[in-house]
Amino acid sequence: MQEQKRVVIIGNGIAGITAARHIRKQSDCEILVISGESDYFFSRTALMYVYMGHMEFEHTQPYENWFWEKNRIELLKGWVRKIDFESKTLHIDEDKTLPYDTLVIATGSVPNKFGWPGQDAVGVSGLYHAQDLGYIEQHTREAKHAVVVGGGLIGVELAEMLHSRNISVTFLVRENNFWDTVMPEEEAKMINQEILDHHIDLRLETELKEITTDGEGKVTGVITSTGENIACQFVGLTVGVSPNVNWLKDSGLEINRGVLVNEYLETNKPDVYAIGDCAERRTPTEGRRPLEQVWYTGRMMGEVVARTITGDRTAYRPGIWFNSAKFFNIEYQTYGRVKPQLKSGQEQFFWQSKDQKKSLRIVFDEQTMAVLGVNVLGIRMRHEIWDQWIAAGRKINQVMAELESANFDPEFFKAYEYDIRQVFNREFEYMTVPNKKASLLKRLFA
Ligand SMILES: Cc1cc2nc3c(=O)[nH]c(=O)nc-3n(C[C@H](O)[C@H](O)[C@H](O)COP(=O)(O)OP(=O)(O)OC[C@H]3O[C@@H](n4cnc5c(N)ncnc54)[C@H](O)[C@@H]3O)c2cc1C
Known part of the structure; x- marks a missing residue:
């Protein structure tokens, strides 16, 4: 274990703070976390609930304010403007310099902007930083209508936030269906419908052309790619995020889209x-991507880097991909990789409930029948079970027979396994293992 070196971490998000906590657990190093956005670590994923009145901003901070001093993690609020890697010196704000022995860059993302006319007008905001929340709060207080641009996870959150305040929303989505660059068509269409059911004016295949303003630079509306003029008092720009690395471009650090790292x-x-x-x-x-901008990967990387820094050099091995989200009332989970289109050599099973609010898609290998990935909407499934099934290459018919063990819905929720198996047995009769128990139960309760 290496002792007493000075570790400086830039960024107090989930990645930086996990690294700091784990370095402290495993060593006596001096630890300093520098961040320009907030005094303390907070949960970015909970920002929407603050706006919706479910919690106060303070409740998004998982640790009490005394935690940092008690654990000898020094916090500094400020922006690192430049790094001198030769002299191992950080330049902070206008006038401060600080040395480091070991440096962790954990500066997160920034929301994308694509140079639209009017994108910096008063009443236009992304949703990323704590400051954005204050800005959105201020500029939607009097708003009657808002336009949200960009059909991803943050866009649908922003639409839900505005909707919760009775602000009507037009939602511009460039693709044919919501998030269909990630989800297959059936799931994407289910989410289209969920968005429409919440009275959001969803405009598919529609892009932003321009944001119009009044004489004082305040938003008055948007012009879309279809030539329509939509009046609004607020515009949310949620067209993805990019690694926050621009400020490091000429520093000598190797950068592609993000800071390039080895395993x-x-x-x-x-x-x-x-x-x-x-x-x-x-x-x-x-099965993993070079850039994965999600909460749990930040946490995992923080844990792994802490081990390496404290003397146990450890490779980052994130295992099987998973992600989850909520689209209004529909929860979404995915394990493994389910692409919008099947790849050659793959087969799939898809089930959808009658009300089209629940679905299950399992992708498997055509030859070996091994399960490769799953998409589930509206039913909660157990992460560890799908992780094991995919890692072990469990065959689709075995998975079907044991589907109940993956269900994580609370007791007394309607169970769908019987229906799902019926459809599966019909479609894939040739590989079905008869599930006697389920059919017996069905007969008993018919
Ligand atoms: C609204 C919203 C909802 C989300 N929901 C989900 C979700 O449900 N599930 C999920 O998995 N992911 C979600 N994400 C993504 C997730 O929040 C991010 O992947 C995660 O927060 C990234 O953590 P990080 O520590 O890498 O960076 P960040 O959380 O961005 O932290 C980096 C910090 O470094 C600071 N910083 C940057 N540059 C400097 C500098 N030069 N000097 C000083 N400080 C600097 C930044 O201001 C920031 O405070 C969501 C993101 C948003 C915006």
Whole structure:
């Protein structure tokens, strides 16, 4: 265990703070976390619930304010403007410099903007930083109608937030269906319908052309790619995020879209690591992407880098991909990789409930029948079970027979396994293992 070196972490998000906590658990190093956005770590994913009145901003902070001093994690509020890797010095704000022995760059993402006329007008905002929440609060207080641009996870959250305040929303989505660059068509259409059911004016295949303003630079509306003029008092720009690395471009650090790291999360500079949203892996493990800008990968990277920094050099191996989200009332989980289109050599099973609010898609290998991935909407499933099934290459018919063990819905929720198996047995009769128990139960309760 290496002692007493000074570790500086830039960014107090999930990645940076996990690294700090785990370095402290495993060593006596001096630890300093620098961040420009907030005094304390908060949960970015909970920002929407603050706006919707479900919680106060303070409740998004998982640790009490005394936690940091007690654990000897020094916090500094400020922006790092420049890094001198030769002298191992950070330049902070206008006038401060600080040395480091080991540096962790965990600077997260920034919302994308694509140079639209009017994109910096008063009443236009992304949803990423704590400051955005204050800005949205201020500029939607009097708003009657808003336009949200960009059909991803943050866009649908922003639409839901505005809807919760009775602000009518037009939602511009460039694709044919909501998030269909990630989800297959059936699931994407279910979410289209869920959005429409919540009285959001969803405009598919429609892009932003221009944001119009009044004489004082305030938003008055948008012009869309279809030539329509939509009056509004607020515009939400949620067209994806990019690694927050622009400020590092001429520093000598190797950067592609994010800071390039090897499997140990090491950059091209000695004693400098990058983790979380801002890190791009040079050689991602199978089934994973170079950039994965989600909460749990930031946490995992923080834990892994802490081990390496405290003397136990450890490779980052995130295992099987998973993600989850909520689209209004429909929960979504995915394990493994389910692409919008099947790849050659793959087969799939798809089930949908009659009300089209629940679905299950399982992708499997045509030859071996091994399950490769699953998409589930509206039913909660157990992460560890799907993880095991996919890792072990469990065959689709075995998975079907044991489907109940993956169900994580609360007791007394309607169970769908019987219906699902019926459809599966009909479609894939040739590989079905008869499930005697289920059919017996069905007969008993028919
Ligand atoms: C509204 C919203 C909802 C989301 N919901 C989900 C979800 O449900 N599930 C999920 O998995 N993911 C979700 N995400 C994504 C997830 O929040 C991010 O992947 C995660 O927060 C990234 O963590 P990070 O530590 O890498 O970076 P960040 O959380 O961005 O933290 C980086 C910090 O570094 C600071 N910083 C940057 N540059 C400097 C500098 N030069 N000097 C000082 N400080 C600097 C930043 O201001 C920031 O505070 C959501 C994101 C948003 C915006």
